[in-house]
Amino acid sequence: MSEEYIKKHQMMVSTENRYLCFSLGNEHFSIPLLQVKEVIGIPDFTQIPxxxxxxxxxxxxxxxxxxxxxxxKKLNIVSKGTEENSVIVCDLENITMGALVxxxxxxxNIEKEKILPKPNMQSSIKNDYIDGLIEFKNQIIVLINLAKSLSIEDLIHIEKSGS
Amino acid sequence: MDEEFELELRMIFLREADANLEEAEEAYLQFSENASNDLLARCFRLAHNLKGSSKAVGYTEIAEILHHLESFLLRLKNKEFAITQKITNVLLGTNDRLKIIIEQLKINPNYKTNYKQIIDEINQVSGETPPLINEDQKPDLKEGDIIVLIDYDKSDKVKNSSDINKLEENKLEENKLEESIKQKNFHNKKFLNDEIIRVSLNKIEILQNYIGEIVIIESMIEEQMSLVNYQSMKNYFRLLIKATKEVQEIVVSLRLVPIKPVFQKLLRTGRDTSAMLNKEVNITFIGENTEMDKFILDELMDPLMHIVRNAIDHGIEESEERIEKDKMREGNITVKASHESGNLILTIADDGKGMNPKLIYESAVKKGVISGTETLTDMQCFELIFIPGFSTKTETTEISGRGVGMDVVKTNIEMLNGKIDIFSQVDMGTEFRIKIPLSVGIMDAFIIEISKEKFIIPVHQVVECLSLSKSNLTYLTGIDNVISLRNEEISVVDLSQGLNIQNKNDEKLKDKVIFIVQAKGKKIGALVDKIISIQSVVTKNLGEELRCESGIVGSVILGDGKVVPILEIAELVASQSFQKNLQKINSRQII
Incomplete structure (x- = not known):
């Protein structure tokens, strides 16, 4: 076995370079697999006032x-239907949260070096929840920072501005 | 005292001793030359606690051993000796021997031990000199101490090995003896050997969670089941549900224990202490069925024993003195346990001489606990007794020890996130009030429905409930809905309006209920659609991300796996969001 092969193999196995891809509408996103605890079907929710x-x-x-x-709803993307909907349960900085996708x-599998930096956009829209872009099989996949996009500060902020 | 009670007490003691000795061993193993004060204090407390409880159940010999051990540890704590390998060895050896004794006692309650030998050994290593003289030597150079120790080291080595031989001989004899008693004590053995294992709460929690999961899966299967027509499968399924329910109940009960055994132990301690001091004391217990988490119960045992012992020793006066003061001849101590708005409340009240804040203050200054320049309120003076090393009695007594007691009390209670308050009046008595949150969060609660959505309202929030149809609700434009209840006008808010979850199909009027709650000094009524049930629920905290919600303080997982939020009505009604929703609806109504 050549050294190169082993190296390549190790890279394949290492979870650090693995990303879970999901879709919102027609757009593709991914998050590091290490953050993901599990993926479940749509559970019963209890709404909170x-x-x-x-x-x-x-x-x-x-x-x-x-x-x-x-x-x-959070990213304002039109859903493509409810058929395959799932909840990704992930660990974010000591908080476990679910993301409905x-x-x-x-x-x-993507090597860290191959992740493209996010483009400079000519708009004032906040895009700090994007960590980078991945090109995979001619698709652009957005590497999303869940902690930031689900951010707790954001929630509190909205709560305050709402009241 | 009846035999069964005594046996039960001993059983509890033996279990406790097991745990105590394990912990002590662990602590001794950490001993080194620079053992921290904390570690030494911990060992000292362990010995002190075990001494107390062994005395309480009448194992005076064990208490005797521990008394010497305790004194020795105290001197170690005071840095009278440096800790050497030899000392650690003796401590571990003593610990092992105590373990053997406890094991033997489990088999044979009347087991006698050669305790003198163990005590001798402790005394040998502590220098054989009586404590008083040793204390005089205290100012001696430390080096001197070490030299003395080294001398002993040499001579002891020989002795030690012979000691071990002796011990083994003893053991053999014991075995023989044991054989002969075995038959006689068969019943006892069975009873005492009803093994108890300690399980971490964490494991029980995990178990609890998985059972929740099973219940959910069951409800899923049940749904599928209704689609098929397969009678025997349905029957088996019913059996499964029954079994799960049983397991669920057991798991919940695993964590909850009534306080009764603690009361029994306190009674015993109280009797023994008062007998020893020749005082006549009646102890009354209220609320023996108050349930609490096992963990809380364990941690409370020592503090309560200390407080009761202190009350008898320091609080209750001699009979003659009491008669002079025009009090009942016998002293009275009342121990009361109850639940109060999500807290466990324990009060220990005596009608003794009470505490004099001035005396406490002076004593604290004398002991160097405070400098004497502070001005303290009476309450703050009482607090001084919790400072380590403080003891109001000048000479240490057998009963209330050396001032470790109250310090242990405070640490143990604070560890449980609890609070202890002292109320005392000279010649009227002293009351200790302990308040501990039932952190595991089991409480009684109403499960209610508002517009088809379930919510939880803890029973402790509610002053009373009224049926809407039977109340005299009147609507006053521009103000609120008001009911008059026993000459008191109480404004009523409709929770469905404030929560903005109104349902078009009006619920049956006769089901509607008004909850009267106390909110910042005034009463308010909260209208809900109906009460589904009242039951014990286990509360779960909401995630960090929902902390900002006002009025929603937690959640509960119901038997069917559904999550239901807990409402704190007073907070909810006062919250901005609630008021805004109300205003919106009211303005719409006016238009």
Whole structure:
């Protein structure tokens, strides 16, 4: 076995370079696989009063209460349907949260070096929740920073401005 | 005292001793030349606690050993000796021997031990000199101490090995003895050997969570089941549900224990202490069925024993003195346990001589605990007794020890996020009030429905409930809905309006209920659609991300796996969002 092969193999196995891809409408996103705890079907939500409309509610994951956020509403993307909807349960900085997405697609291997930096956009729209872009099989996949896009500060902020 | 009670007490003691000795061993193993004060203090407390409880159940010999061990550890703590390998060895050896004794006691309650030998050994290593003289030597150079120790080291090595031989001989004899008693004590053995294992709460929690999961899966299967027509499968499924329910109940009950065994132990401690001091004391217990988490119960045992012992020793006066003061001849101590708005409340009240804040203050200054320049309120003076090393009695007594007691009390209670308050009046008595949050969050709560959505309202929030149809609700334009209840006008808000979850199809009027709650000094009524049930629920915290919500303080997982938010009505009604929704609806109505 050549050294190069082993190296390549190690890279393939290492979870650090793996990303979970999901779709919101017709757009593709991915997050580091290490953040993902599990992917589940649509559970029963309990709505909480006074939460923003993208807040689906809270759910019971084996005795743990988890907040779930609808990524499509949060990012203002038109959903493509409910058929394949899933919730990605992820660990973000000590908080476990669920992200409701249109569909979970696949897991890809990308070396860190191949992640493209996010383009400088000529707009004032906040895009700090984008960590970079991945080109994969002629598709552009957005590497999204879930912690920032689901951000708690954001929630509090909206809560305050709403009241 | 009846035999069964005594046996039960001993059983509890043996279990506790097991845990205590394990912990002590662990602590001794950490001993080194520079053992921290904390570690030494911990060992000292362990010995002190075990001494107390062994005395309480009447194992005076064990108490005797521990008394010497305790004194020795105290001197170590005071840095009278440096810790050497030898000392650690003796401590571990003593610990092992205590373990053997405890094991033997489990098999044979009447087991007698050669305790003198163990005590001798402790005394040997502590220098055999009586404590008083040793204290005089305290100012001696430390080096001197070490030299003395080295001398002992040599001579002891020989002795030690012979000691071990002796011990083994003893053991053999014991075994023989044991054989002969075995038959007789068969019943006892069975009873005492009803093994108890300690399980981490974490494991129980995980178990609890998985059972929740099973319940959810069951409800899923049930749905599928309704689609097929397969009778025997349905029957089996029903059996499964029954079994799960049983398991669920057991798991919940695993964590909850009534305070009764603690009361029993306190009674015993109280009797023994008062007998020893020749005082006549009646102890009354209220609320023996108050349930609490096992963990809380364990941590409370020592503090309560200390407080009761202190109350008898320091609080209650001699009979003659009491008669002079025109009090009942017997002293009275009341221990009361209850639940109060999500907290466990324990009060220990005596009708003794009470505490004099001035005396406490003076004593604290004398002991160097405070400098004497502070001005303290009476309450702050009482607090001084919690400072380590403080003890109001000048000479240490057998019963209330050396001032470790109150310090342990405070640490243990604070560890449980609890609070302890002292109320005392000279010649009227002293009351200790302990408040501990039932952190595991089991509480009684109403499960209610507002516009088809379920919510939880904890019972402790509610002053009373009224049926809407039977109340005299009147609508006053521009103000609020008002009911008059026993000459009190109470404004009523419709929770569905404030929560903005109004449902077009009006609920049946006769189901509607008004909850009267206390909010910042005034009463308010909250209108809900109906009460589904009242039951014990386990509360779960919401994630960090929802902390900002006002009025929604947590959530509960119901039996069917559904998550339901808990409402704190007073906070909810006062919140901006709630008021805004109300205003919106009211303005619409006016138009």
């Amino acid at each position: 006074y939460t923003p409309n993208y807040f689906c509610g809270i759910m019971n994951l084996r005795g743990k209460i988890i907040s779930v956020i609808d990524m499509r 249109d569909s979970v697609d696949n897991v890809i």
